[in-house]
Amino acid sequence: MNIRLENVAVALGKRDVVRSASASFAPGTLTGIVGPNGAGKSTLARAMLALVPHAGRILVDDVEVATMSRAELAKRVAYLPQGQTLHWPLTVERLVELGRLPHLAPMSRIGEADTAAIERAIERADVAGLRDRVATELSGGERARVLLARALAVEAPALIADEPLASLDPGHQIDVMELLQGEARAGGVVIAVLHDLTMAARYCDRLVLIDNGTVVADGTPAEVLTPANLKSVYGIDAKVELTGDWPTITTLGRSR
Numbered sequence: 160m161n162i163r164l165e166n167v168a169v170a171l172g173k174r175d176v177v178r179s180a181s182a183s184f185a186p187g188t189l190t191g192i193v194g195p196n197g198a199g200k201s202t203l204a205r206a207m208l209a210l211v212p213h214a215g216r217i218l219v220d221d222v223e224v225a226t227m228s229r230a231e232l233a234k235r236v237a238y239l240p241q242g243q244t245l246h247w248p249l250t251v252e253r254l255v256e257l258g259r260l261p262h263l264a265p266m267s268r269i270g271e272a273d274t275a276a277i278e279r280a281i282e283r284a285d286v287a288g289l290r291d292r293v294a295t296e297l298s299g300g301e302r303a304r305v306l307l308a309r310a311l312a313v314e315a316p317a318l319i320a321d322e323p324l325a326s327l328d329p330g331h332q333i334d335v336m337e338l339l340q341g342e343a344r345a346g347g348v349v350i351a352v353l354h355d356l357t358m359a360a361r362y363c364d365r366l367v368l369i370d371n372g373t374v375v376a377d378g379t380p381a382e383v384l385t386p387a388n389l390k391s392v393y394g395i396d397a398k399v400e401l402t403g404d405w406p407t408i409t410t411l412g413r414s415r
């Protein structure tokens with residue numbers, strides 16, 4: 160499994176939101192997509208799921224996503240969208256079940272393999288205690304973990320998670336990053352859009368830094384999160400320490 164972006168561009172309305180972005184994502188690697196608000200990270204993620212039209216090429220296992228059926232793409236690339244609102248008062252268990260939809264023939268019921276995948280996802284996202292709750296009545300953090308469980312239930316070889324740490328307490332943030340890292344170690348292509356640079360640096364094998372719709376740096380956290388990049392992209396002064404296994408970042412303030 161591999162995902163490749165070649166000179167990808169996305170226009171929304173009259174705005175060029177993604178411009179000439181190229182990157183490739185290999186199995187066994189947890190890649191963080193980082194960059195400031197409005198940089199185009201979510202749009203790029205959505206383009207990889209063929210949810211917005213793009214120019215250039217987005218290839219999943221060498222096949223252009225725009226030519227794949229929705230179900231075929233959904234089976235290969237699981238997606239955790241950013242800040243999804245839930246409209247239907249389904250139980251958590253039913254909601255996680257929806258992750259199996261790409262595997263089901265029309266009108267067919269879930270089978271043993273589906274049930275096993277649902278149970279694994281519930282376990283790994285730590286939502287067993289919420290199983291019978293109505294999903295629309297959950298807290299923001301509980302909902303985030305349930306939606307992650309739904310994405311995990313797909314058991315796709317690739318996972319794209321857009322801000323999977325939003326609304327999570329520090330313990331669950333660590334759980335989710337360890338889970339994503341575990342997916343990558345098990346051979347998955349795992350991509351996470353992240354705002355927390357400390358978590359990104361600690362857990363990701365690689366970071367892709369997006370600014371103004373394009374890739375401005377791509378490499379290990381230490382290569383990407385330099386004071387110069389943080390200043391030019393985020394407009395912040397930061398101290399980056401490289402003493403441990405990963406860079407630690409202390410934000411000092413806005414650059415003047």
Ligand SMILES: Nc1ncnc2c1ncn2[C@@H]1O[C@H](COP(=O)(O)OP(=O)(O)OP(=O)(O)O)[C@@H](O)[C@H]1O
Binds near residue numbers: 197
């Ligand atoms: N439907 C749309 N029409 C026009 N512009 C849009 C539309 N949707 C998003 N945009 C703009 O595209 C740009 C990129 O948005 P995107 O959500 O991809 O950024 P992001 O990097 O994920 O930001 P954030 O970190 O704030 O979530 C933003 O400036 C946004 O205002």
